Amino acid sequence: MQYDPNSPIWLQVMTAIKTDIVTGKRAPGEKLPGGRDLALQYTINPNTAARVYQELEKEGLCETRRGLGTFVTEDAARIGVLRTEMAHQAVRQFLENMEKLGIYANEAARMIMEEEQ
Amino acid sequence: MLESRAITKIFGSKTAVDHITLKLEKGHVYAMLGPNGSGKTTWMKMAAGLIKPTSGEALFEGAPVSIESRKHVAYMSTEPYFYSWMTVKDVGKYYDDFFLDFSYPRYQALIQRMELAENMKTTALSSGMMAKLKIAVTMARDAQVYMLDEPFNGIDLLARDEIRHCILEYATEEKLLLLSSHLVEEMEAIADRAVFIKNGRLIECVDVEEMRGERGISMADRYREIYGHGEGAMA
Numbered sequence A: 001m002q003y004d005p006n007s008p009i010w011l012q013v014m015t016a017i018k019t020d021i022v023t024g025k026r027a028p029g030e031k032l033p034g035g036r037d038l039a040l041q042y043t044i045n046p047n048t049a050a051r052v053y054q055e056l057e058k059e060g061l062c063e064t065r066r067g068l069g070t071f072v073t074e075d076a077a078r079i080g081v082l083r084t085e086m087a088h089q090a091v092r093q094f095l096e097n098m099e100k101l102g103i104y105a106n107e108a109a110r111m112i113m114e115e116e117q
Numbered sequence B: 001m002l003e004s005r006a007i008t009k010i011f012g013s014k015t016a017v018d019h020i021t022l023k024l025e026k027g028h029v030y031a032m033l034g035p036n037g038s039g040k041t042t043w044m045k046m047a048a049g050l051i052k053p054t055s056g057e058a059l060f061e062g063a064p065v066s067i068e069s070r071k072h073v074a075y076m077s078t079e080p081y082f083y084s085w086m087t088v089k090d091v092g093k094y095y096d097d098f099f100l101d102f103s104y105p106r107y108q109a110l111i112q113r114m115e116l117a118e119n120m121k122t123t124a125l126s127s128g129m130m131a132k133l134k135i136a137v138t139m140a141r142d143a144q145v146y147m148l149d150e151p152f153n154g155i156d157l158l159a160r161d162e163i164r165h166c167i168l169e170y171a172t173e174e175k176l177l178l179l180s181s182h183l184v185e186e187m188e189a190i191a192d193r194a195v196f197i198k199n200g201r202l203i204e205c206v207d208v209e210e211m212r213g214e215r216g217i218s219m220a221d222r223y224r225e226i227y228g229h230g231e232g233a234m235a
Helices: A009-023 A035-042 A046-058 A076-100 A105-116 B040-047 B088-098 B104-113 B127-139 B157-170 B208-215 B219-227
Strands: A062-065 A069-072 B002-011 B014-024 B028-033 B055-060 B073-076 B145-149 B176-180 B193-198 B201-207
Touching (some): A035 B157, A076 A105, B028 B040, B040 B073, B073 B127, B088 B104, B157 B176, B201 B208
Parallel strands (some): B014 B201, B073 B145, B145 B176
């Protein structure tokens, strides 16, 4: 994975895992790699990897079971909310980019419809 | 775990390290940054107990560095230090005799990963292969502190990935890793703290993820801020 060195790496890895959860690549209830394995998988510092799990847990997207490891939440509703959140974020990002071109929401929406046809 | 108190080294008329007080803690990977001649290597050598400071002191686990502390500190220097008659196997045997914490099987595993063979003569190695050999022989020790001076120099992209992996495997809560490199980008994701040194003085020691979060800048950006505009580059 390529990182943007200007923003926290834990955040970027967290987003990658969130995407995996939303797309089902990491299924509800699935066991996630241990912190050290996560560090190796993503070639990141182990403290950064630990932070990823702390933050995912804080958001209720995974849970650590003592002695067993960290698991993706089984709460389908929570995953649904995450999906909507991430979609909104992608739309906001898209609109920001369009605004840089001087194109605002209405015109952008019309362009999307055109593209779809 | 490893610290220096007002440590200073003067070579003739040049002050290589100027009153650096720095405390490095286990469980972290530090990137030591600064242009050539800023004092990184001299600081490392004093912390490894290989050269004596002019004034100040280096401490390992609270006690002055000594022959005893060298048993726990694995240091890889930039200069090559193998005899010309040695094969890759001889290098391993030499280290095996020298360091109690050296593991020959681990060395074999490392050289295999680095795509080296035991029967290769060190004189026949390319600079990249030599760099990999130095890393393998250093990391085959089970030390508490690993100090690697310029581990990525002269090493191709794929081998750099392998080295980063190798470094991360050793980065446990009990160990301290310190890497110096000009290749700042190589260390962005694997180091969690950065030590900036300029003209022999400590500028700062920062948590890089915090810096990214608070200022939106990378280790490389901070490097440019500190050493930019040609200043320091000549030092």
